[in-house]
Each structure stands twice: as C-alpha cells, then as structure tokens.
Amino acid sequence: MQILEQTHPKFLKLRSLLAEIEDIYGAAALLHWDQKTYMPSRGIEARGRQLATLHQIAHEKFTDGTIAQLLDDLTTYERESPYDSNEASMIRLTRRNCDLASKVPAEFEMRFSLLQTECYQAWATARSENNFALVQPKLERMLDMSREYSNFFPEARHIADPFIAASDYGMSAVSIQAVFAELRAQLVPVVQAITSQPPG
Numbered sequence: 001m002q003i004l005e006q007t008h009p010k011f012l013k014l015r016s017l018l019a020e021i022e023d024i025y026g027a028a029a030l031l032h033w034d035q036k037t038y039m040p041s042r043g044i045e046a047r048g049r050q051l052a053t054l055h056q057i058a059h060e061k062f063t064d065g066t067i068a069q070l071l072d073d074l075t076t077y078e079r080e081s082p083y084d085s086n087e088a089s090m091i092r093l094t095r096r097n098c099d100l101a102s103k104v105p106a107e108f109e110m111r112f113s114l115l116q117t118e119c120y121q122a123w124a125t126a127r128s129e130n131n132f133a134l135v136q137p138k139l140e141r142m143l144d145m146s147r148e149y150s151n152f153f154p155e156a157r158h159i160a161d162p163f164i165a166a167s168d169y170g171m172s173a174v175s176i177q178a179v180f181a182e183l184r185a186q187l188v189p190v191v192q193a194i195t196s197q198p199p200g
Contacts, residue, residue: 008077011087014070024058048117056110063102071095103152112145
C-alpha cells in the first residue's frame with residue numbers, strides 16, 4: 001500500500017481511537033485464552049462479566065458517534081487519497097465496520113458475550129463428561145440470540161448473511177451455497193469411487 005507524505009490530523013485521531021478499541025478487544029482475547037487454559041472453573045461467572053463488560057465498552061466506543069463523525073470529516077481526504085493507500089483503506093474498512101456495528105445495541109453485545117463465555121464452559125464440561133445434554137440448553141440460547149442478532153439487519157436476504165458479512169465481506173449464504181454445490185459435484189464422485197473399492 002502507498003503511504004501519504006502528510007497525514008490528516010483527523011485521520012491520526014481516528015487511528016488513535018481504533019487502537020484504543022483494539023486494545024480492549026486484545027485484553028478480552030487474553031481473558032478468553034486464560035479461560036481456556038489456566039482459569040479455575042469457579043471463575044466462570046466473574047470471567048463472563050469481565051468479558052461482557054469489555055465487549056460492551058469497546059462497542060460503545062466504536063458506535064458513540066465520534067468515529068462516525070471523523071469518518072464524515074475524512075470523506076474528502078479519503079477521496080483524494082490513492083485507493084490502495086493505508087489511509088483510504090483504513091477509512092473505507094472502518095466505515096463499513098462502523099455501519100454494521102451501529103445496528104447492534106451495546107446491551108445485546110454484552111448479553112451475547114456473556115452467553116458465549118457460559119456456552120464455552122458448558123461445552124468444555126460436556127466434552128470431558130461425554131454428556132451433550134449439559135451444553136444443549138446453552139446452544140439453544142445461542143441459536144436464539146443469533147436469530148435476534150440477524151433481526152438487526154432486516155435488509156439481509158438470509159438469516160446467516162449478517163454473520164458472514166462480519167467475517168467475510170462480500171460473501172453471502174447464496175454465494176457460499178454455490179461454492180459448496182460445486183465442491184459437492186466434484187468431491188462426491190471421488191468419495192464414491194474410493195468407498196466402492198474392496199478393502200485391503
């Protein structure tokens with residue numbers, strides 16, 4: 001990517017705010033790692049609150065209007081910058097992510113984060129005891145909250161599209177189904193040919 005010789009002061013402010021938000025998510029990631037490695041099982045309730053709080057704070061900082069205003073102020077700067085420059089690319093990506101995040105209430109982010117923590121712990125226990133029933137209620141709640149999340153995006157053509165857009169922009173359930181249909185057409189005959197061979 002090209003780097004401009006002079007950087008707009010509001011871009012520097014945007015970059016600073018995004019770094020703060022990324023630091024919060026980094027702290028949350030560290031807590032996630034600790035949960036999966038060394039955290040005592042009795043710490044799950046407190047850890048869930050900690051993670052939920054961090055996610056809520058990060059979400060609120062991202063969607064409180066400050067970043068959106070900076071993005072508006074940087075419209076001309078973005079347009080005058082080379083498309084593949086660091087600055088234009090960061091503004092473009094941040095605008096897309098900000099538009100998506102602004103549709104989701106911070107309160108939902110907090111509840112969803114809390115449930116994810118609880119669900120992971122229930123799954124870890126269920127796996128060790130080989131008892132799916134222990135995690136099933138949490139998974140059902142995850143599905144319910146996933147549907148709730150999708151409702152924040154009424155323009156989505158498929159219930160999974162908001163999740164796909166968050167991690168793989170430009171893709172959709174329809175495009176992914178097309179990819180898997182092509183893979184199926186090519187792989188099924190291969191599998192059938194292999195399984196039809198006599199053992200040995």
